[in-house]
Amino acid sequence: MRLTTRSEYGLLALIFLARQDPEGCFSVEAIAQSQQIPAKFLEQILLSLKRAGYVRSVRGSRGGYRLAKPAAQITIAEVVRLLDGALAPTYSVSRYFYEPTPIEREQSLIRFFQAIATQISAVMETTSIADVT
Amino acid sequence: MRLTTRSEYGLLALIFLARQDPEGCFSVEAIAQSQQIPAKFLEQILLSLKRAGYVRSVRGSRGGYRLAKPAAQITIAEVVRLLDGALAPTYSVSRYFYEPTPIEREQSLIRFFQAIATQISAVMETTSIADVT
DNA sequence: TACTATTCCTAGCAATTTAGTAGCAATTAT
DNA sequence: ATAATTGCTACTAAATTGCTAGGAATAGTA
Numbered sequence: 001m002r003l004t005t006r007s008e009y010g011l012l013a014l015i016f017l018a019r020q021d022p023e024g025c026f027s028v029e030a031i032a033q034s035q036q037i038p039a040k041f042l043e044q045i046l047l048s049l050k051r052a053g054y055v056r057s058v059r060g061s062r063g064g065y066r067l068a069k070p071a072a073q074i075t076i077a078e079v080v081r082l083l084d085g086a087l088a089p090t091y092s093v094s095r096y097f098y099e100p101t102p103i104e105r106e107q108s109l110i111r112f113f114q115a116i117a118t119q120i121s122a123v124m125e126t127t128s129i130a131d132v133t
Numbered sequence: 134m135r136l137t138t139r140s141e142y143g144l145l146a147l148i149f150l151a152r153q154d155p156e157g158c159f160s161v162e163a164i165a166q167s168q169q170i171p172a173k174f175l176e177q178i179l180l181s182l183k184r185a186g187y188v189r190s191v192r193g194s195r196g197g198y199r200l201a202k203p204a205a206q207i208t209i210a211e212v213v214r215l216l217d218g219a220l221a222p223t224y225s226v227s228r229y230f231y232e233p234t235p236i237e238r239e240q241s242l243i244r245f246f247q248a249i250a251t252q253i254s255a256v257m258e259t260t261s262i263a264d265v266t
Numbered sequence: 267t268a269c270t271a272t273t274c275c276t277a278g279c280a281a282t283t284t285a286g287t288a289g290c291a292a293t294t295a296t
Numbered sequence: 297a298t299a300a301t302t303g304c305t306a307c308t309a310a311a312t313t314g315c316t317a318g319g320a321a322t323a324g325t326a
Binding site for chain 2: 312313314315317321322323324325
Binding site: 267268270271273275276277278280281282283285287288290291292293294296 | 321
């Protein structure tokens with residue numbers, strides 16, 4: 001797994017929105033200032049979150065973002081996967097997981113890291129934005 | 134945490150040595166060919182492992198490497214920490230863990246990732262090279 | 267003594283990833 | 297109209313990753 005600022009900022013934005021009136025509308029600028037995130041960077045992240053259906057946007061003046069569904073229905077795993085790519089705790093695990101099997105690497109090592117991957121995923125799948133808000 | 138090829142190769146080399154005669158001497162070239170690792174890259178990694186006391190080297194012709202201690206006494210955590218830096222599952226966790234506290238980020242999010250970090254560390258601390266050999 | 271095999275050590279480098287910035291088009295409230 | 301806002305794409309500087317290069321030092325062997 002790799003968690004970059006993209007995920008981190010995305011999660012912070014969702015947590016922010018989870019605290020607001022679900023009918024409200026909050027501009028990139030407002031979210032960015034509140035959570036101390038570079039605005040133009042956050043804009044891109046919110047765009048991804050919108051396309052994936054986690055937030056909804058209202059364009060034009062007085063526009064902004066709001067959650068598209070209850071915070072309890074958005075897991076951390078989903079958000080991280082969306083913004084940072086597949087969850088895998090290690091380079092090798094992600095490689096070996098998707099490739100049939102490389103030449104003949106140490107199977108026990110691969111299994112070890114896969115076990116960790118599974119554990120992490122399980123925790124992230126079962127934790128929602130509501131849980132960390 | 135980030136596990137790069139450095140850790141992976143280092144672990145593969147240690148696993149290889151763990152299987153050999155503890156009195157033997159195995160050249161970088163031999164290990165590299167057996168585990169399919171670029172030799173000059175592996176050389177650097179073995180140098181780190183040597184400096185940290187996990188392997189011992191014999192210089193000159195007929196020289197090479199062997200384990201400096203029983204495989205059961207080398208944990209995966211140690212090796213990964215040595216070769217890839219501090220274990221921390223995420224960018225933010227490693228940042229926030231060492232800095233007192235940034236401005237005022239979401240504490241519950243930080244705690245969540247720290248819990249994951251702790252879990253991963255625990256597993257890696259209690260698994261040795263012998264366990265994956 | 268020369269030669270060869272090997273570790274020791276440092277520097278460098280190409281590709282990728284990360285963390286943004288810039289700028290303009292489209293939309294909408296006023 | 298104008299101002300505020302999202303939508304979208306392209307660019308870029310810095311860091312990281314996964315190596316490669318090459319020479320110095322050391323030691324066994326002919």
